Amino acid sequence: MTNLKVNSTAPADLEGGLATLRGDCARMAPHWAAPVHGVSRPVPPSLIHGVDVPARSARLLDAMSDYGD
Template sequence: MTNLKSVSTAPGAPADLEGDLASLRGDCARMSAHWSAPERSPSRPVPLSLIHGVTVPQTSARLLDAMSDYGD
């Protein structure tokens, strides 16, 4: 959310209390100097012995089955 105390708006323009994508991007651009990216490490494949089945609750399975993107 935009810090309304630090952002000035154009004279006569209403303050955007809810924010929008442009204000969010501006907030992120101002904060990016404070964030650091972790060192990149090469990803390693997961051994097949560590991969187990996925358990889905019956209600979720019925919901996904009813969705055309997943069930048809």
């Protein structure tokens, strides 16, 4: 059985939809500070490298129906 006890005053709505998620995000937004970003510059292709995925992880994802189908 899952322990649903949390240290929050907000009720846990496990069956909520998108509106509930948006409300949760709106309540949490003041607790998060957005970093200050400078102007983005293009990255030279010589600095772009592929992503290495270990074979074990690739096999695990391949075996999952959501990812392998």
